[in-house]
Amino acid sequence: MSHQIIATSRSRTGIPTGRLAVWWVIGSEILIFGGLIASYLLNRFNHGPSWSVEAANTNTFIGACNTFWLLTSSLFVVFAHAASEKRDAKKTRMWIWLTIMLGGFFMGFKFYEYTTEILHGFTITTSNFWSFYYTATGLHGFHVLCGMVIMAIIAECDIKKGQNWHRVENIGLYWHFVDIIWIFLFPLMYIAK
Amino acid sequence: MAGHKHPSYLKIYIILVVLFSISVAGPEIAPVFGAFAKPIVLITAFGIAIWKAYLVCAYFMHLKFEKIYAPYILLACFSLLIVFFFGTATDAMFANGHNWVKPQSEEAATEEAKARSHVLHAEHGDSHEGDHGEAGHGDADHDEANHEEGDDSHDSDEHN
Numbered sequence: 617m618s619h620q621i622i623a624t625s626r627s628r629t630g631i632p633t634g635r636l637a638v639w640w641v642i643g644s645e646i647l648i649f650g651g652l653i654a655s656y657l658l659n660r661f662n663h664g665p666s667w668s669v670e671a672a673n674t675n676t677f678i679g680a681c682n683t684f685w686l687l688t689s690s691l692f693v694v695f696a697h698a699a700s701e702k703r704d705a706k707k708t709r710m711w712i713w714l715t716i717m718l719g720g721f722f723m724g725f726k727f728y729e730y731t732t733e734i735l736h737g738f739t740i741t742t743s744n745f746w747s748f749y750y751t752a753t754g755l756h757g758f759h760v761l762c763g764m765v766i767m768a769i770i771a772e773c774d775i776k777k778g779q780n781w782h783r784v785e786n787i788g789l790y791w792h793f794v795d796i797i798w799i800f801l802f803p804l805m806y807i808a809k
Numbered sequence: 810m811a812g813h814k815h816p817s818y819l820k821i822y823i824i825l826v827v828l829f830s831i832s833v834a835g836p837e838i839a840p841v842f843g844a845f846a847k848p849i850v851l852i853t854a855f856g857i858a859i860w861k862a863y864l865v866c867a868y869f870m871h872l873k874f875e876k877i878y879a880p881y882i883l884l885a886c887f888s889l890l891i892v893f894f895f896g897t898a899t900d901a902m903f904a905n906g907h908n909w910v911k912p913q914s915e916e917a918a919t920e921e922a923k924a925r926s927h928v929l930h931a932e933h934g935d936s937h938e939g940d941h942g943e944a945g946h947g948d949a950d951h952d953e954a955n956h957e958e959g960d961d962s963h964d965s966d967e968h969n
Contacts, residue, residue, distance in 0.1 A: 629878040639879045643886035650890040658894070658901040669922035680833050687829060691822040694869050698818070743922065792870045796862045803854035807836060 638786045642793045645759075649797050652755070656748045656804060663744070670745035672809045673738060678729045679806035682722050686760075686795045689718035693767075693788040700784035705775050708784060712771040715791065719764040726757050749805055756801060759794050763787065821868045825861055832857045 627633050660667050696711035730750075733739075740750040766787050774780040835853025839846040867873040872880060904911050 630876045631878060636878075639882050643882045646883065646886040647890060650887070651893060654890060654894040654897075658898055662902055662904075663918065665916075666918035666922045669919060669926060673926055676833070680829075683829055684826075687822070687825050690825075690865060690869050691818060694818045737925070742925070743918075745922075789870055792865050796865050799858050799861050799865070803832060803858050807832060807854040808850070809836065 632782060634782055634786050635789070638789045642789065645793060645797075649752070649755070652748070652752050653800060653804065656752065659744060659748070660804075660808075666743075667745045668809055670743055671805065673733075673736075674749070674806050674809075675729055675732070676806045678725050679802050682725050683798060683802045685718045685722045685725070686798050689715045689722075690792055690795045692718065693791045697785050697788045700775070700781045703778070703781065705778055708775050708781075709771045712767050712775070712784070716764045716767050716771075719760050719767075722760055723757060723764075726753070752801055753805065756794070756797055759797070763791050763794055767791070816868045818869070821864055825864055828857045828861050828864075832861075 627636050629636060631639070692711050692715040696708050696715065699707035699711060738746050740747055770780070770783045770787055774783055832853050835857075836850050839849040839853070842849050872883075900906065
């Protein structure tokens with residue numbers, strides 16, 4: 617008795633399998649980042665005064681710039697998606713690479729921010745607040761880096777050859793989610809002082 | 810999702826940037842409102858964050874036009890998160906229970922944090938006050954005694 621496994625492009629849900637998989641990835645990421653944010657909130661509620669003093673040392677200007685880069689990159693990635701639906705390889709690649717560039721700005725600013733903070737004595741072991749700060753923003757930065765690498769691969773290995781256009785939308789969903797995580801990390805770490 | 814008409818992405822982006830500007834300006838203008846300063850900061854920071862997240866989800870991620878299963882997946886995961894939060898909050902939110910007490914002192918932790926910020930500013934001649942958000946403003950609340958305590962606590966404090 618043998619079963620032939622047939623991979624189809626459309627699941628029973630009516631959502632293409634690739635996109636459905638990305639939704640599940642985002643669902644699991646909600647639990648990863650949500651768990652971190654929920655733990656942060658529990659600690660913040662319980663240790664309000666000391667955490668406020670620690671949070672006053674984060675750099676709001678850098679955090680605001682990074683929010684702006686990610687919001688703008690989200691716009692660029694939807695432009696890439698719109699261009700991919702028209703099968704316009706040149707414009708799709710252009711918007712993808714502009715998105716990667718803004719991701720690079722984000723990582724550059726983050727690198728400067730980490731360096732400054734560590735040089736001023738705020739490390740991951742300084743206090744609970746800084747442990748959460750480096751864990752949450754570090755994990756988020758890792759996701760930004762992964763998104764940039766995947767986008768570069770899609771631009772150069774798929775779109776350049778005119779194949780797998782649906783991957784632009786899939787990586788776009790992931791990128792928007794990374795943006796949403798930062799939308800919540802920004803007020804938690806930089807605004808609520 | 811080529812079947813639906815795309816919203817104006819540029820319009821959504823402009824709304825997002827305006828909301829972002831309000832969330833950054835919130836803590837700066839909040840003191841004008843006196844007793845309402847804290848609620849205003851919370852609303853401009855977190856209320857707007859939720860609004861921005863909704864706009865990105867609905868229009869940039871096309872969740873508004875997606876098959877209903879995708880929102881179900883996200884809501885199911887979010888529900889698990891709510892269970893986690895309230896399941897652990899009953900312990901995490903209190904300093905003591907029937908058979909346990911958290912040994913740390915919040916007052917001591919606050920003083921240590923203030924001393925650390927104060928010492929760092931003194932070491933750097935307050936040169937990074939502008940770089941580091943509102944740390945300098947926080948110092949206005951410090952009493953001078955913290956400065957002397959800070960020299961002892963700077964290197965050895967691993968608290969919270």
